[in-house]
Structure formats: structure tokens, C-alpha cells
Amino acid sequence: MSDDYANPWSYRLMWAYLFGVVLILMTPTFYNYYISLNEYGFGAANYEFTTGWYAAVFSDSLLVNAFGWTLMLGLVNLVVTVPLGLLAAKQFKRRPSQAWLVALMLLPLFVPGDIFASALLVFFKTLNGGFQELAALTGLTFMKGWFKLGVTTAVIGLVVYTVPYIFIVILITLGRFHPEQTEAARACGAAAWRAFWDVEFPQVKAGVFASCAFVMILTFNEYTRTAILKGGFDTFTTVLVSQMLNTGMSEQSYAMGGIVSSIAIAVIGTVLVVTMLRAGQTERRRRGEEALALPA
Amino acid sequence: MTASPQPAPSPPDAATTRRRGRSIAADLGMAGESRAGKLIYYVPAAFMTVFFLIPSLMTVIWSFYERTMFWMKPGFTLFSYINFFSSARFENFLMSMVHSSISVVICFCIGFPIAVFVRKHVPPAAGHRVLLLFILPFMISEVIRIFMLRPVLGRNGLVNTVLMDAGLVTEPITWFLFTPVGVIIGDILSFLPFIIFAGFLAMEAVPKYVFEVCQDLGASRWRQFRDVIVPLAAPGIFAGAVFIFINGIGNAFVPNILGGPGAVNAGLIATQAIIALDFPLAMAISAIMVVTLMGLLYLGHRVFNLSRLLAPLS
Numbered sequence: 001m002s003d004d005y006a007n008p009w010s011y012r013l014m015w016a017y018l019f020g021v022v023l024i025l026m027t028p029t030f031y032n033y034y035i036s037l038n039e040y041g042f043g044a045a046n047y048e049f050t051t052g053w054y055a056a057v058f059s060d061s062l063l064v065n066a067f068g069w070t071l072m073l074g075l076v077n078l079v080v081t082v083p084l085g086l087l088a089a090k091q092f093k094r095r096p097s098q099a100w101l102v103a104l105m106l107l108p109l110f111v112p113g114d115i116f117a118s119a120l121l122v123f124f125k126t127l128n129g130g131f132q133e134l135a136a137l138t139g140l141t142f143m144k145g146w147f148k149l150g151v152t153t154a155v156i157g158l159v160v161y162t163v164p165y166i167f168i169v170i171l172i173t174l175g176r177f178h179p180e181q182t183e184a185a186r187a188c189g190a191a192a193w194r195a196f197w198d199v200e201f202p203q204v205k206a207g208v209f210a211s212c213a214f215v216m217i218l219t220f221n222e223y224t225r226t227a228i229l230k231g232g233f234d235t236f237t238t239v240l241v242s243q244m245l246n247t248g249m250s251e252q253s254y255a256m257g258g259i260v261s262s263i264a265i266a267v268i269g270t271v272l273v274v275t276m277l278r279a280g281q282t283e284r285r286r287r288g289e290e291a292l293a294l295p296a
Numbered sequence: 297m298t299a300s301p302q303p304a305p306s307p308p309d310a311a312t313t314r315r316r317g318r319s320i321a322a323d324l325g326m327a328g329e330s331r332a333g334k335l336i337y338y339v340p341a342a343f344m345t346v347f348f349l350i351p352s353l354m355t356v357i358w359s360f361y362e363r364t365m366f367w368m369k370p371g372f373t374l375f376s377y378i379n380f381f382s383s384a385r386f387e388n389f390l391m392s393m394v395h396s397s398i399s400v401v402i403c404f405c406i407g408f409p410i411a412v413f414v415r416k417h418v419p420p421a422a423g424h425r426v427l428l429l430f431i432l433p434f435m436i437s438e439v440i441r442i443f444m445l446r447p448v449l450g451r452n453g454l455v456n457t458v459l460m461d462a463g464l465v466t467e468p469i470t471w472f473l474f475t476p477v478g479v480i481i482g483d484i485l486s487f488l489p490f491i492i493f494a495g496f497l498a499m500e501a502v503p504k505y506v507f508e509v510c511q512d513l514g515a516s517r518w519r520q521f522r523d524v525i526v527p528l529a530a531p532g533i534f535a536g537a538v539f540i541f542i543n544g545i546g547n548a549f550v551p552n553i554l555g556g557p558g559a560v561n562a563g564l565i566a567t568q569a570i571i572a573l574d575f576p577l578a579m580a581i582s583a584i585m586v587v588t589l590m591g592l593l594y595l596g597h598r599v600f601n602l603s604r605l606l607a608p609l610s
Contacts, residue, residue, distance in 0.1 A: 018414075125367075220437065260440075
């Protein structure tokens with residue numbers, strides 16, 4: 001058989017190309033670090049290294065408050081989205097013929113944020129009007145503010161945005177799981193929760209933890225949906241964008257961007273290293289078992 | 297010898313039907329689940345129906361409503377559509393379609409060879425980890441990534457400095473920013489990984505021996521790519537292309553930051569309509585986008601059989 005990378009240089013060239021593309025995609029992030037470490041900030045003719053802006057981040061109350069709101073949104077989003085993604089993936093695993101479920105879960109990926117956020121804004125305003133009328137008619141005032149723009153509506157927008165990513169991640173993890181194992185646990189008398197927690201979860205926990213990381217990172221990155229659906233409070237990205245478009249970003253904002261980027265890189269780096277170590281360990285174990293099984 | 301007539305099979309009795317039902321349920325891992333236990337699996341679908349599908353479909357109805365001072369009222373008018381198609385907005389929409397198409401072609405040229413390389417020449421487990429590298433840029437705020445392109449592509453930015461230091465240009469290039477080129481660059485950097493992921497997913501369904509057979513038959517690399525790889529990976533390429541295309545038309549952030557005053561797309565027009573409190577117009581633009589999207593997906597499903605993409609997942 002002829003190998004289309006018989007020449008080792010063309011093989012190396014392809015790897016260089018691959019890493020080159022990753023590097024280009026990461027260029028804006030690296031540039032953000034560069035600016036955040038400059039004493040004189042963005043656009044200055046002189047460059048003097050400093051870590052002072054990172055130290056000054058927490059003195060910017062606007063940024064810190066916005067960070068707090070975003071963290072809260074991320075945590076609520078995580079609590080809602082990960083179980084939803086897990087349930088949807090399990091349902092598809094149980095009945096792979098349900099292509100409609102996959103379509104429903106993945107379609108939000110294909111609808112641009114601005115367009116969908118506009119539709120959701122009008123939907124919530126309509127729902128809110130409807131519930132207010134209903135409250136006035138029935139006297140049940142507790143339902144008056146259910147869909148008033150605020151944390152609830154922002155979280156719903158974020159859930160619709162993040163569920164497709166989580167669904168894919170967990171579905172891929174579930175790909176290696178055999179439902180017969182759960183069935184065996186149930187046949188041995190385990191309750192549904194016990195069968196899930198003791199049999200299924202240990203096998204899918206890597207996907208679930210990766211999903212948690214994804215939800216937090218995607219929440220911190222999202223601008224459009226939260227900007228349109230959040231109501232009266234600021235989030236991290238809305239503060240950044242308003243600074244960019246109006247006054248120009250503060251040096252603390254670059255530093256905060258650097259912190260968020262570092263956390264994201266650390267999370268993905270950890271996932272990469274852990275999966276590599278685990279894969280290596282599994283491979284060594286498999287080879288060992290094969291060697292033991294061989295006749296002397 | 298004469299064949300004796302076979303007795304007609306008797307219909308299964310109730311006990312047999314129950315047994316078969318239990319057997320099927322056991323195969324699916326559902327035996328012993330209560331009705332509530334089974335219903336809980338439909339919660340995600342119900343959530344997405346209420347908060348994604350219904351609003352998406354309602355946009356079509358709202359787009360025919362009449363505009364009021366701060367909101368809209370029920371009625372039937374084509375005013376928003378006439379307003380859209382008879383103004384410069386439609387021209388901008390068409391232009392953004394052209395720009396998005398260019399982004400799709402460039403993303404395909406840059407990204408798809410990576411998907412092919414990883415599938416063909418990297419072991420599967422390592423291949424998935426290599427692809428994780430392309431998730432990294434997504435994990436960093438899009439706001440930061442796009443905004444940082446300004447100093448990178450600007451007159452005195454990184455790219456111009458490198459080009460001038462290398463002696464490739466004598467003067468800084470000014471059309472990288474605040475032109476359609478800036479928008480296309482922004483789209484590529486934002487959405488390139490999607491064609492890599494979707495292409496790789498589609499390629500995973502292609503057995504590796506297909507490539508070996510091609511090589512054994514002496515097909516050149518280009519011939520393999522054109523006649524074997526692209527047709528087999530067509531569903532993935534299409535899915536990635538639709539994602540880039542739709543977001544290129546709809547994502548307002550990129551033209552807002554990199555495009556300058558002349559660069560407008562559907563997302564930006566919709567956002568501007570919301571700001572101007574012209575909700576029916578925003579909904580009409582959304583409806584046009586949703587119909588365009590559904591049409592593209594349907595067409596793709598008919599031509600490329602997108603369900604093939606699900607094969608590796610199920």
C-alpha cells in the first residue's frame with residue numbers, strides 16, 4: 001500500500017499547519033495577555049511589563065459586580081442544563097430512532113444568537129402580559145412577574161444556548177455505555193436512582209464534569225442573549241462590550257479577560273491531560289491483559 | 297408428495313403480548329420504570345419545545361402584526377416584509393449572504409483538510425484530543441476574541457507589522473478592518489472549528505479501509521479527496537457550512553466590531569429594529585432567517601441525508 005504521507009516532511013508539514021491554525025485562532029487571546037501586561041495599557045507607544053492591572057481588577061466594583069452576576073447565572077445555568085442534557089442524551093440512547101429529539105436539541109446551534117434572543121424577548125414579553133392579565137383575573141398575584149425580564153429569562157436563554165453543547169458531549173460519553181448494565185442492576189433489585197448513581201454515573205462522570213466546565217465557560221462568553229434577556233443588571237460581557245463601544249476598555253477589563261482566558265485554558269488543559277493519562281493507563285492495562293492471555 | 301397447508305398463525309394472547317412488551321422494555325433498559333420515571337426523559341424535549349420551538353414558530357405570526365408606539369398589536373399586515381424587501385436592508389441582507397458564502401468556502405479550504413488529516417493519520421483516541429485544541433478558542437470570550445482583532449488587523453497592528461518586516465508590503469494594508477474583509481476574517485476566526493468538527497464527525501463514519509483501497513488503486517491525493525472523501529463526508533461538510541453561513545448572516549457582533557458603518561447583516565438589522573422598538577420588523581427578519589434555515593436544512597437532509605451524521609453517535 002502506498003502512503004500519501006510517505007515523505008515524513010509532508011506529514012510534519014501537516015502537523016505544523018494544524019498547530020499553525022490553532023495558533024492563529026488563539027492570536028487575539030495572546031494579544032489580550034500582551035496588552036493586559038503593559039503598564040501603559042492599550043495603544044500605548046511604550047511597553048513596560050506589569051502585573052499591576054491584574055491586582056487592580058478587584059478594585060473595579062462595576063467589573064466585580066458584573067462578574068458576580070455572571071457567576072450566579074453560570075451556576076444556575078449549570079444546575080438546570082447538565083441534568084437536561086443528561087436526560088436528553090439518555091433518552092436518545094434508549095431510543096436511537098428518535099431523530100426528532102436530536103434535531104430539537106441541536107437546532108439552537110444553527111439559529112444566530114441575535115435572532116433567537118429577539119424572538120425570545122418578544123415571547124417573554126407576551127407571556128408576561130398574559131400572566132399579568134391572568135393574575136388580574138384570578139387574583140393569583142404570585143404569577144405576575146414570572147416572565148418579567150431578569151435572572152429567570154436570562155437563564156432560560158442561556159439554557160437553550162448551552163443545552164446543545166452539553167447534549168453532544170454527554171451523548172459521546174454515553175456512546176461507550178451499555179444499557180444492559182443498568183438493566184442488570186435493576187434486575188438485581190436496585191432502584192432507578194441507585195442504578196444510575198452506582199452504575200451509570202461513574203461511566204459518564206467525565207462527560208458530566210466536562211459539561212459543567214463548558215456551561216460555566218459558555219455563560220461567561222455569551223453576550224447577545226444575556227444582553228437582551230437579562231433585565232436590569234450587568235454581566236461580565238455586557239460591561240466589556242459597553243466599554244469597548246463607548247469609552248474603550250479599561251486596563252482592568254483586559255486583565256479580567258486574561259483571567260477568564262487563563263481559567264478556560266486551564267480547564268481545557270486539565271481535561272486534555274487527564275484524558276491523555278487515562279487513555280495511556282487503559283492502553284497499558286489492555287496490553288498487560290493481552291500479554292497475560294497469551295499462551296506461554 | 298403434496299405439501300400440507302400451513303395453519304394460519306393464531307394471534308398472540310394477552311399474556312404473550314405482555315411478555316414481548318416486557319422483553320422489549322428489558323432490551324431498552326426500561327423495565328421496572330414507573331410512568332413518572334419514563335416521563336422525566338421527555339422534560340428536555342418539553343423545555344426545548346416551549347422555549348425554543350414555539351418562540352421560533354411564533355416569530356412568523358408576530359411578523360404580520362402591526363407596529364404600535366412601543367410594542368405591536370394583533371392584525372395581519374405585510375408592511376414589515378414590504379419594508380424589509382423594499383429598503384436597503386434587503387440589499388444588505390443579500391450582501392451578507394455573499395460574504396457568508398465566501399467565509400464558508402474559505403473555512404472549508406482551511407478547515408476540512410485538518411479534519412481529513414486527523415481522521416486518516418491520527419489514532420482515534422488521540423484524534424479526539426487533537427480536536428479539543430480547536431475548542432480552546434471557543435472557551436475564550438467571543439467579545440475579547442473579536443475585539444482583539446482590531447489591534448491585530450489594524451494599520452499599525454500585528455499583521456501589518458509582520459508583513460512589512462518581512463518586506464511583503466511597503467505600506468500598511470488598511471482594508472483588513474472596517475470593510476467586508478474584516479467581517480469575513482472575523483467570521484472565519486469565529487466559526488472555522490465547526491467545519492473541522494462536523495467534517496471529522498462525518499469522516500468517522502467512513503471506514504479507514506476506504507482510504508487504503510484508494511491508495512492501493514493508485515488514486516492521487518487530489519483524486520481521493522475529490523471523488524471519495526468529499527462525497528462521503530458531504531453531510532458533515534454541509535452541516536458545518538450551514539452553521540457558518542447562518543451565523544455569518546445572523547451574528548451581529550462581528551460586523552458591529554469589525555465591519556464599520558457599511559457592514560450590516562440580518563442579525564444587526566434585527567437588533568437595530570429592536571432598539572428602534574420596531575418589533576414586527578425584527579420578527580419579520582427572524583422569520584426570514586428561520587425559514588431560510590429550515591429550507592437549507594431540509595434541502596441538505598434530502599440531498600445529503602444528514603441522519604448519516606448521527607450514525608457514530610447512536
